[in-house]
Every structure is written in structure tokens, then in C-alpha cells.
Amino acid sequence: MEKGGDERHILLVSFPGLGHINPTLEFAKRVVRLGVKVTFLTAKIALKSIPRSSPPLSGITFVGYSTDYGEGRKPVDDNVAHFMSEIQLRGSNKLSEMLSSSAASEEGGRQLPFSRLVYATLMPWAAEVARAHHVPATLLWLQPAAIFDIYHYYFNEGYDEEINQANNSSSWSIHLPGMPNLGRDDLPSFLVSKSKDFEYAIPLYKEHFTVLQSFDEGPPQDILVNTFESLEPDALKAIPQLNLIPIGPLVSLIQDNQNSSDYMEFLDSKPKGSVIYASFGSHTPLSVLQIHEIGQGLKTSGRPFLWVIRDTPNDESWVNYVGEMEKQGKIISWCSSQVDVLNHPSVGCFVSHCGWGSTLESLGCGVPMVCFPLWIDQMTNAKLVQDVWRIGVRVKKELQIEIVKGEEFKRCIEMVMMMGLEGEEMRKNAQNWKLLTQEAGKLGASSDLNLNVFINKL
Structure with missing residues (x-):
């Protein structure tokens, strides 16, 4: 019974x-x-x-x-x-x-x-x-x-x-x-x-x-x-x-319309679809070399960015680096609501480690992805994003040094955000999956x- x-x-x-x-x-x-x-x-x-x-x-x-x-x-x-x-x-x-x-x-x-x-x-x-x-x-x-x-x-x-x-x-x-x-x-x-x-x-x-x-x-x-x-x-x-x-x-x-964080104010000041959002989860430590390569890709893209970096160095050189990078974008140590960011109209691309939670949020907010998988299920998730759901592109590592170079991040960002056929298809697919994800x-x-x-x- x-x-x-x-x-x-x-x-x-x-x-x-x-x-x-x-x-x-x-x-x-x-x-x-x-x-x-x-x-x-x-x-x-x-x-x-x-x-x-x-x-x-x-x-x-x-x-x-x-x-x-x-x-x-x-x-x-x-x-x-x-x-x-x-x-x-x-x-x-x-x-x-x-x-x-x-x-x-x-x-x-x-x-x-x-x-x-x-x-x-x-x-x-x-x-x-x-x-x-x-x-x-x-x-x-x-x-x-x-x-x-x-x-x-x-x-x-x-x-x-x-x-x-x-x-x-x-x-x-x-x-x-x-x-x-x-x-x-x-x-x-x-x-x-x-x-x-x-x-x-x-x-x-x-x-x-x-x-x-x-x-x-x-x-x-x-x-x-x-x-x-x-x-x-x-x-x-x-x-x-x-x-x-x-x-x-x-x-x-569900978006929190009362979110008054300074990073939301930053997004408010940018044109529609212009911002690159980059975040790599809560348990994915990156080498200093890899962080700088990501930064190089963001900088040379010429676009504004919001970049979440956890466990940052606490020294003068890092402070100087952040100061230089923030002439173009904004660096934060934590984002209290990733869904608020992904739902913001100024965000046009998500550079992500492809954790399953982040992938589902990106699908549900209709944001195309640049996939930088690091371990566990992220590798397969990136495969699905790129080749099955076709809402993003995966970066390629330098085989000898296991590092993704800055120019590779730039290439993938441009592929997602530029007006070419590939980018248009990804953005269209992302919007279709947004409707299906929210409906589910x-x-x-x-x-x-x-x-x-x-x-x-x-």
C-alpha cells in the first residue's frame, strides 16, 4: 500500500x-x-x-x-x-x-x-x-x-x-x-x-x-x-x-534579480553578448603557467571578461598582474550565483572545465561553451558538448607539455563568439537546448x- x-x-x-x-x-x-x-x-x-x-x-x-x-x-x-x-x-x-x-x-x-x-x-x-x-x-x-x-x-x-x-x-x-x-x-x-x-x-x-x-x-x-x-x-x-x-x-x-554583487554591476555595463565568462569549478587547481596562458587568451581576444580564479597567489607580482588584466575585464575569487552570471544578457561565452553542474547550467541558460576539461567526467562532458549537442568547442592541449596555450583559447573563443557559420550554429543550438533544459x-x-x-x- x-x-x-x-x-x-x-x-x-x-x-x-x-x-x-x-x-x-x-x-x-x-x-x-x-x-x-x-x-x-x-x-x-x-x-x-x-x-x-x-x-x-x-x-x-x-x-x-x-x-x-x-x-x-x-x-x-x-x-x-x-x-x-x-x-x-x-x-x-x-x-x-x-x-x-x-x-x-x-x-x-x-x-x-x-x-x-x-x-x-x-x-x-x-x-x-x-x-x-x-x-x-x-x-x-x-x-x-x-x-x-x-x-x-x-x-x-x-x-x-x-x-x-x-x-x-x-x-x-x-x-x-x-x-x-x-x-x-x-x-x-x-x-x-x-x-x-x-x-x-x-x-x-x-x-x-x-x-x-x-x-x-x-x-x-x-x-x-x-x-x-x-x-x-x-x-x-x-x-x-x-x-x-x-x-x-x-x-x-532561477535567477536572483536582487543580486547586487560588483561583478553583476560589471556585466550591466557591457553590451549584449560581449562578455567572456571563465570559471573552472571549486576543486580544479591550475598551475601558474596555465593561469597565465588562459589570461593571454582572454586578453588577446580583445573582449571584456569575467574570470573566476580561486586560491590565487598573495604576492606583489600577482597584484600587478590582476591590475593589468582588469584594464580589460574583471577577476573575482568566487561567484555566489553562476546562474545569475550565465543568465545575464551581456554574457556570450562560457570558458569552463565542463563539470556536470556547470554544463547543465550553461545548457539551461543558453550560453555556448569553450570546453577546457581537466579530469573525471569532464572529458566525456566536453565530448558531448562539442560533438553531440554542438553548443561549444573543446580546446586542444600541447601534447608535449600538457598545457593549453593562450592562442588556442583565443581561437576557440573567436569560433564561439564571431559571426561565422560555426559560431552561429553553436549559439542557435544553445538557445534550442535552453528551451529543452528549462522545460525538463x-x-x-x-x-x-x-x-x-x-x-x-x-
Whole structure:
């Protein structure tokens, strides 16, 4: 029997990174609108990044667990594998404690027990803890369906040996069901990187699929995916033994018309479609050399720009550099609302790392992209942007030094913003995808209906 809205309670587990917190929180808000209570579990270090809303978010309870990481100490400063094991150890203990308390509450009627656990990408251990407590669990996949498919084929369908040959030839390529032809640089970086820093990643992603296989009983399992039907129709249907349910885009495309930040004043002063917006996410450190090459590309483009640079040097030479660059544009250390910027009529191009959240925001705001992917899913996202959705162009690295030169950024910016046929096609496609993305996120649209169907199963 279907439970009433006041009896349903989801325990939502998120990785403590901003690119994970934001879409998971958007999912929580949408679930609450359907009358379901949500308890949101993540590390305490991430709770500070959740914006305080006024009035407070009703129906969502936030719970944190402690780690070795706090003020002044970040995972990037330490061993990432240690950070991941720390999250799993502390998170598992807290989750087990909460599920035990929920079971006791169900018997004693003291509080609303958990109907289901929903665990986001990078949290596969949460499903194992839930199973030990006899609580059903569902994966919330925060990356595109295409990335899920690639990992599935690698771990489950025998494509691992072929993909492992990707580094042996610059002309290597592969065609996977439901996917465009992929070269080495189009694959998720964890599958092809030789860096020891990423050795933790393959076992972690493999665990996702091991867990799913261990739950493989009865009808195809539901996997909630942060995408929408018209964006990835083939990728969503490529794995018949799993039911990939598009419930995205899990981004808020609502513009804050009261945003009075100085960078918005800067945009207000510029002509329509004239500004280059450049931002590369919250966890993508760039070398000083690469920063200067990006700056060279922006400067020689001759166009005004708004450039977000995090963790900047604190010395006189940097101050002088910023002063010189700001004769043409504006440099900021953080943008409180990227959607406000992308929605601004003066913005004509987004130079981006192609994180999935940023890509969805660009699609939803109709801004063509210059893609500078750095790692993880960004490589595949850039492939989709350029060759499938055709709303942008990807920069090319200098093979010997792994740096993208300033003239390459300039070339790509001009291709997107100039009046040639390629640029016109990208801008037209961007506007078409804006309509489709915004439509998918509306109440009563396909993604909303899909989420309703899932919730009604609780």
C-alpha cells in the first residue's frame, strides 16, 4: 500500500564536495515538495557550504559526521585515498547509528523511520550499510547517463581490456552501445590516467557496480540520474538490465534579480553578448603557467571578461598582474550565483572545465561553451558538448607539455563568439537546448513525473 506523504522519509547520503552537495540538495528540495521528509547526511566540513535560506528549508534535516579534516586542512593538501577512507569509515558508523535508531523508532513510534536510503555518487558503501539494516537503497547518479554507461561497460561487459589499450595509440577509439565514437581523451580520466593519485578511484567506482549486481533481483533496478530524456535518450536506454530514470537537471535555473554583487554591476555595463565568462569549478587547481596562458587568451581576444580564479597567489607580482588584466575585464575569487552570471544578457561565452553542474547550467541558460576539461567526467562532458549537442568547442592541449596555450583559447573563443557559420550554429543550438533544459525542469514535465513515480513506490 502506498504510504501517505506524512509517513515517507528518505535518508539521503552525499559526498562532501560542492559539486555533489549542490545537486543532491536540489534533489532533496524536489522530494520535499512532493510531501516526503528528507534527512541529509554528509561530513560536517560540507555543511558549511550549504547556503542558509530564509525561511529555513522546511522538511530537510541536516546531519553531519566528523572527519580528520576541518579548518585549514583540505583533502587536496593530503592523501586523497586517506580522505576517501575517512569518509567511508566515519560515514558508515554514523549511518549505521542512524539506521539502528530508525529501527528502534519504528518499534516505539517515537519518530518517523526511514522508508528508503538514497545514496549519491561516490557513496556505494552506504548501500551495504543500508542492506545490513534491511533498509532498501537507491543510487542517485549525479553525472550524465553516458558516464554511468561507460563505467558499466568497463566493469561488467568485458570492455576493460580494450579500454586499457587507450594509452597505446593516439588514434585509439571505441564505440560503445548508446554512445558516440570515443577517443582516449573522451573517456573519464580515471580509466586512462597513469597517476598514482587516482589509484583509489577505480576500486571506488567498481564498488558501485558490484553493489548494484549484488542487489540484482527481480525487475530492473531503478537508478536515478541527473539528466533528462531529450538530452541523453540513447544513453538512458543502453543498459536493459537497469532502469535509468532521468530526474534532472538537478540545478536551479532561477535567477536572483536582487543580486547586487560588483561583478553583476560589471556585466550591466557591457553590451549584449560581449562578455567572456571563465570559471573552472571549486576543486580544479591550475598551475601558474596555465593561469597565465588562459589570461593571454582572454586578453588577446580583445573582449571584456569575467574570470573566476580561486586560491590565487598573495604576492606583489600577482597584484600587478590582476591590475593589468582588469584594464580589460574583471577577476573575482568566487561567484555566489553562476546562474545569475550565465543568465545575464551581456554574457556570450562560457570558458569552463565542463563539470556536470556547470554544463547543465550553461545548457539551461543558453550560453555556448569553450570546453577546457581537466579530469573525471569532464572529458566525456566536453565530448558531448562539442560533438553531440554542438553548443561549444573543446580546446586542444600541447601534447608535449600538457598545457593549453593562450592562442588556442583565443581561437576557440573567436569560433564561439564571431559571426561565422560555426559560431552561429553553436549559439542557435544553445538557445534550442535552453528551451529543452528549462522545460525538463518544470513541474509536470518528464523529469518531475519520473520523480513522482519513484516517490510513489516508497
